[in-house]
Amino acid sequence: MASLSCSADHLAPLLGSNATNAAAAAAYICRQFSDVSDAFVNTGFAIDSTYLLFSAYLVFSMQLGFAMLCAGSVRAKNTMNIMLTNVLDAAAGGLFYYLFGFAFAFGTGDSSNGFIGRYFFGLKSIPDAGAGMDYSNFLYQWAFAIAAAGITSGSIAERTQFVAYLIYSAFLTGFVYPVVSHWFWSVDGWASPTKKSDLLFGSGVIDFAGSGVVHMVGGIAGLYGALIEGPRIGRFDRSGRSVALRGHSATLVVLGTFLLWFGWYGFNPGSFNKILVAYPGGGFYGQWSAVGRTAVTTTLAGCTAALTTLFVKRILTGHWNVTDVCNGLLGGFAAITGGCSVVDPWAAIICGFVAALVLIGLNKLAEIARYDDPLEAAQLHGGCGAWGIIFTALFAKKKYVNEVYGGDPGRPHGLFMGGGGKLLGAHVIQILVIFGWVSVTMGPLFYVLHRLKLLRISEEDEMAGMDLTRHGGFAYVYHDDDDDLRGGTRMRKIEPTQNF
Numbered sequence: 129m130a131s132l133s134c135s136a137d138h139l140a141p142l143l144g145s146n147a148t149n150a151a152a153a154a155a156y157i158c159r160q161f162s163d164v165s166d167a168f169v170n171t172g173f174a175i176d177s178t179y180l181l182f183s184a185y186l187v188f189s190m191q192l193g194f195a196m197l198c199a200g201s202v203r204a205k206n207t208m209n210i211m212l213t214n215v216l217d218a219a220a221g222g223l224f225y226y227l228f229g230f231a232f233a234f235g236t237g238d239s240s241n242g243f244i245g246r247y248f249f250g251l252k253s254i255p256d257a258g259a260g261m262d263y264s265n266f267l268y269q270w271a272f273a274i275a276a277a278g279i280t281s282g283s284i285a286e287r288t289q290f291v292a293y294l295i296y297s298a299f300l301t302g303f304v305y306p307v308v309s310h311w312f313w314s315v316d317g318w319a320s321p322t323k324k325s326d327l328l329f330g331s332g333v334i335d336f337a338g339s340g341v342v343h344m345v346g347g348i349a350g351l352y353g354a355l356i357e358g359p360r361i362g363r364f365d366r367s368g369r370s371v372a373l374r375g376h377s378a379t380l381v382v383l384g385t386f387l388l389w390f391g392w393y394g395f396n397p398g399s400f401n402k403i404l405v406a407y408p409g410g411g412f413y414g415q416w417s418a419v420g421r422t423a424v425t426t427t428l429a430g431c432t433a434a435l436t437t438l439f440v441k442r443i444l445t446g447h448w449n450v451t452d453v454c455n456g457l458l459g460g461f462a463a464i465t466g467g468c469s470v471v472d473p474w475a476a477i478i479c480g481f482v483a484a485l486v487l488i489g490l491n492k493l494a495e496i497a498r499y500d501d502p503l504e505a506a507q508l509h510g511g512c513g514a515w516g517i518i519f520t521a522l523f524a525k526k527k528y529v530n531e532v533y534g535g536d537p538g539r540p541h542g543l544f545m546g547g548g549g550k551l552l553g554a555h556v557i558q559i560l561v562i563f564g565w566v567s568v569t570m571g572p573l574f575y576v577l578h579r580l581k582l583l584r585i586s587e588e589d590e591m592a593g594m595d596l597t598r599h600g601g602f603a604y605v606y607h608d609d610d611d612d613l614r615g616g617t618r619m620r621k622i623e624p625t626q627n628f
Contacts, residue, residue, distance in 0.1 A: 176402040180264045186394025187271035191218050193387030194278040198285060199603075200380025201451070201503050203373065205593025206286045207603035213281045213293045217301075220294055221274035224302030226251060229273055230266050232306035234259075234314050242318030245310050268398065269309070272338065273301040275395075276346040280570075282503030283350025287360050287590055290598060292583045296573060300349060304569045308562060309341050319558065321533050329550040331540040333558045334524055334533070336422075337399040339466030339516030340558050347510025348566040350501065356574045357584050359500030361591060370495045373502070378450055385454040389430065392461050396468045397422045400532075407531050418531060422468045425476035426461060429468075432480030433460025433487075440488055455504050459487040459512040466513070467520030469532050470541075475523040482519070483512045514559050521552035 195214040199207050221229075227250055235245030236259045248254060248261065255262040277297045284292075311317040312333050315324065321332030335341055365371055375381060397419045405415035437456025441449055460480035464471075467479070490507035494500075501507065524542035533539070540554075541547030577583040589597040596602060 172404050175404045177262060177264045179403045180268055180398065180401055183394035183398025184264065184268040184271050186391050186398065187268065187275065188218075188391075190271075190275055190388050190391030190395065191278060193384045193389075193391055194275075194282075195384070196380045196387060197384030197454075198278075198282050198503060200377040200382075200384060201282070201375035202285050203593070204376040204604055205595055205602065207376070207595060208599045208601075209290070209594040210281070210285050211603075212599065213285075213290075213297075214278060216294060217277040217281060217297050218274045220297045221277050221301035222270060224298045225270045225273045225306070226266070228302045229306040230269060232303060233269065233309040234261065234265070236314065236316050240314075240316050242316060243310070244307055245314060245316065265401070268401070272309075272342055272395075273305050276305045276342050276349075277301050279343065279346025279505050279509045280350040280353060282505040283347075283501045284353040284357055285502045286594070287357055287584055288353070289582055289585055292574075292577050295577065295582075296349070296353070296570070299573055300345075300570065304349070304566065305342075305345050308345050308565060309338075311561070312341050312558065319554065319561075327535075327539075328557070329540065329554045330536075331551045331554055332533075333554050334470060334520055334529065334551065335466045335517065335555075335558065336469045336520075336532070337396045337465045339463060339513040339520070340562050343462045343465060343509040343513030343516070344559070344562045345566055347506045347508070347513060348563055349570040351506035351510060352567070352571040353574045353583075354499065354501050354506065356571075356578050359498060360502070361587060363500045364498050368498060375451065375502070381451050381454055385457060388458060389461070392426055392430075392465075393423055396426045396465055400469070415531075418469060418528070421473070421528075424473050425468045425471055426464055428473050428476040429464035429480035429483065430457045430460040432477045433457055433463070433484040434480075436481050436484035437488065440484065444488075455508055456484045456487060459483045459508045462509050462512040463516035463519060466516040467524055470520065470524040470528040472523075472525060475519075478523070479516065479519045483515055486511050486515045517555045517559055518552070521555040524551060 191214060194217075195211050198210045198214060202210050230251065231247055231249040232245050235247030235249070237247040240246050248256075251263070251266060254266065277300050280296065280300065281293065311319050312335050313322075314320055315322050317323065319328045319333045321327065321334050323332060333340075360373060362371055363373055400415060400419055400422070403416050403419055407414050407418075434453050434457035437459075438448065438453045441447070441452045441456075460483045463483035463486075464476055464479050468476075471479070487504070487508055490511040491504055494504075494507060499506075520542070522542050522544045524547065525545050526541040526547060529539065529541045529547075530537055540550035543549055543552050574583060585594060585598070593602070
């Protein structure tokens with residue numbers, strides 16, 4: 129918010145020759161103006177900080193959504209395990225993002241460069257007015273980092289050793305994800321649209337809330353984990369045909385989906401970081417309107433994807449499947465996340481429609497390739513996230529791009545909106561570099577864990593369920609001789625092991 133200015137030298141002559149000590153009177157009046165101006169400026173900072181903190185709380189609530197979605201999508205015998213991993217994604221991610229991740233992502237200064245930040249380790253020198261960084265920025269970005277880790281945990285559910293979760297989560301939130309977010313979100317990043325000069329193809333990459341930065345990173349990391357581990361026991365029969373290992377609770381899946389939907393209103397609109405920003409021309413329309421528009425495009429993309437999935441799956445399978453609809457809805461959200469602030473609501477409907485088809489197609493391809501992902505995380509976040517990056521390059525509107533990102537009024541925008549192909553070129557590069565970066569970091573990590581026998585649990589543990597063998601007991605109460613109809617196995621008395 130711009131501060132008011134008042135000069136005693138300019139004001140004193142206006143008070144007239146009859147005023148007693150005009151200079152002193154003018155100085156007094158200007159001090160009052162300065163106090164009022166400071167109060168307005170401080171109020172603006174408080175409003176923006178409160179908005180960002182509230183958005184951070186919404187994004188953090190998505191962790192509960194992830195936990196419920198994951199719990200409902202696995203068999204009952206692995207419920208405690210998957211919920212514990214979600215808790216530790218947040219806990220381990222908090223420490224490693226504090227120590228290293230935030231600095232790698234948003235550390236700006238003489239020691240930083242286009243590849244990685246090297247400032248603000250352990251939040252040193254925060255707050256920093258010059259860099260525009262306060263504690264609220266850290267909290268918001270931490271919530272994003274642990275969301276990426278939560279995506280990966282779904283891909284490798286029901287068969288992964290607990291120590292592997294801790295290692296990959298710390299590495300992903302402390303290094304892999306922060307480097308990618310530095311490239312596309314930091315003012316120093318080599319492909320950032322907010323870079324002061326030498327923008328990639330004159331535009332930089334417009335990935336507003338992270339279709340690539342968050343969803344592709346988490347989805348591709350999960351892809352490598354699931355590929356290296358292999359499918360769960362019983363997921364494919366001897367002839368290679370797919371066997372459904374259904375999650376034990378559609379209720380938890382729906383609950384988790386609605387919690388994620390709610391949290392997405394912090395994820396996408398909150399990525400403005402500020403709300404009290406007037407656009408040129410002033411009046412009723414400002415950044416507060418762009419925040420509202422972003423919430424609308426997010427909603428429409430998810431709703432369209434959900435309905436598309438509902439009817440397409442009905443045609444393909446003959447059933448109205450609530451869990452498929454929930455995944456379709458989330459696929460629409462993952463896709464619109466990149467361009468939510470720079471597209472019109474009608475375009476968001478196209479985004480959601482195509483995202484549902486992408487998810488359905490990738491799930492069919494996964495079955496053919498005998499790829500097992502209990503939460504469809506790689507397909508949903510990786511595949512739909514990649515579509516969202518392309519969608520933004522096609523439908524980004526010139527007016528919105530200039531308002532949100534400023535700079536040259538002639539900067540490239542969506543190909544289908546008359547903006548040429550430069551933005552599309554930048555976004556194709558984003559997809560390639562994210563895939564390459566995650567491949568050379570998370571792929572070798574999972575492979576080393578596999579070779580050290582730290583990745584996958586034993587067959588006996590997998591058949592019995594990790595809740596009993598690794599966590600001391602089931603999440604639900606059973607009689608010893610009852611069949612676990614949710615998991616498809618008979619519960620046996622097995623003493624908890626001492627393995628990690």
